[in-house]
Amino acid sequence: MVNNVIEAKSLVKNYGDFTAVNNISFNVKKGEVFAFLGPNGAGKTTTVEMMECLKSLTAGSIKILGNDIKNDEIEIKRRIGVLPQDFGAFQLLTVYQNIDYFAQMYPKHVEVDDLIKMLGLKDKRDILFGYLSGGLKQRVGIAISLVNDPEIVFLDEPTTGLDPKARRDVWAAIKDLKARGKTIILTTHYMEEAQNLADRVCILHNGRIIAEGTPEDLIGRYGGDKMLIIRKCSETAKNELINTIQEYAIDGDNVLVKLSGENDMKIISKAASIIDTGKSTCEELYVKKATLEDVFLNLTGDKLIEGGK
Template sequence: MTAAITATGVRKSYGSFEALRGVDLEIGEGEVFALLGPNGAGKTTFVEILEGFRTRTAGEATVLGIDPERGGPEWRARLGIVLQSAGFFEQLTPDEITAHFASFYPKHLDPRRVVDMVGLAEKRDARCKSLSGGQKRRVDLALGIVGDPDLVFLDEPTTGLDPQGRRQIWEVVREFTSLGKTVVLTTHYLDEAEQLADRVGVIIRGELVEVGRPREIGGRERAMARISFSLNGTLSEVALPEVGGLIDAADGVATVTTDRPTAVVAMLARWAEDHGVAELPGLAVSRPSLEDIYLAMVAEAGEPSDGGQL
């Protein structure tokens, strides 16, 4: 796999404050990579360095083979950037502004089709000032992909959208990545990272503390499973069995935390059957969600999960 992005020891300091303390990362061509991290942890700084909007204090970086500090219009023509917030074209319609941006690129998609793709077909001739926040976010996305870029940076692409709108944006991103394009995504929505990303990286206090597949990150795959079921009827009156794990009953729900969930479920099934119950009511086996893992990582680093400004 060829690398779309490489970063080696990337640092950024503002006076004595170190926003990035040496980030190493390689993102492959065609990969969807999500950057997670609390506000103020350095995500945006890192992405803006890759986008060529900021200089770095030290370290090396290449994006599509070019140092972003030296990227010219030829390089820009291969990038799509969806900024977190940027000035808007209140007086223009989605069709007009998308067609205008298309004219900047040597090869571009059909702007009307892009407006359709992002779900704005019905609003294509409305002035942008009349659009809702979520609809404006779709215009942002349209402007980011109309140049048919090889690599897209998406900075919180679905913030402010309703669940249906978010799914629609995900579809656009999937359609885009199915063409072998690379996506770098920053997001606060862990489910978004899980849905879209091949790999996620967690930045805390300017350091990339963990990189991995969403289902493996933070030892998630090997983490203890949690088994729970309701204690009602006969089961509430009998003693709980010995299952070799921590078992806990409160408010009519029994919970077992274990590293061998399959064996425990088998034991519990036998125990229930012994008491004449064929089906354990409300049985659920769960692993910690990406969000649980992420919050644990942030807490471990001593960061408030929603600290700092913007």
């Protein structure tokens, strides 16, 4: 039997006349990374805050670890951890003091130094929070979300605004949490983040779920074709390619060839052999695989906002 740790049914959240979350249902399985992917304003934070007992439900129901959100708030809060969006801690306390401050709120808590070690913060233990870089601050936030040794951890946009190196460090920390058996609910508007970390992705758009599945599954269903892209072809190369390859499209100097799975290697090597001769040149030849960005674009006609890039 599937072990669901979260069961959300027909969730609705209205702010006055505005419906931010519009009748969504989903289940999260024990031990998985479940990502809500969507652009600004999609309803990601509102959805997680309802699960975190921070926002009331306009309609619908949520069960967390078998407990009803409406009746068992204290039990749920005891067993979950939260990294809020735009997390901040006390600037004038050290890393240790900040984590310890939150740990002291729980009668039973994880050793603060164990959390510091787990998040790779040993060197920064006695540094003021205000002096840390963005990535290190987020890692302190994740440590704080773990003080009560939660079974489910909610991470709301844990890498927004971070540089690529800091983002990868936070990804490593999230993978480590999964390896320790935690269930992780992640929100992000970075498709690479969802693709890299999530076992299952729920794409939110205007408060609705527009698709749900594993990244591979979503890309397979909605991503479109794999393409061979031959950029900036000379006139000779373009003519030769057109004469030799059957399914192609022309975009200015570029030739795009659909790869359907069968004979892909033959098509690629044929194209490469044409390019290699005399006047037949191009600037670049590569295979483009569909991504979750293509999935979003194909489903909505909009681009996911790729902030910080």
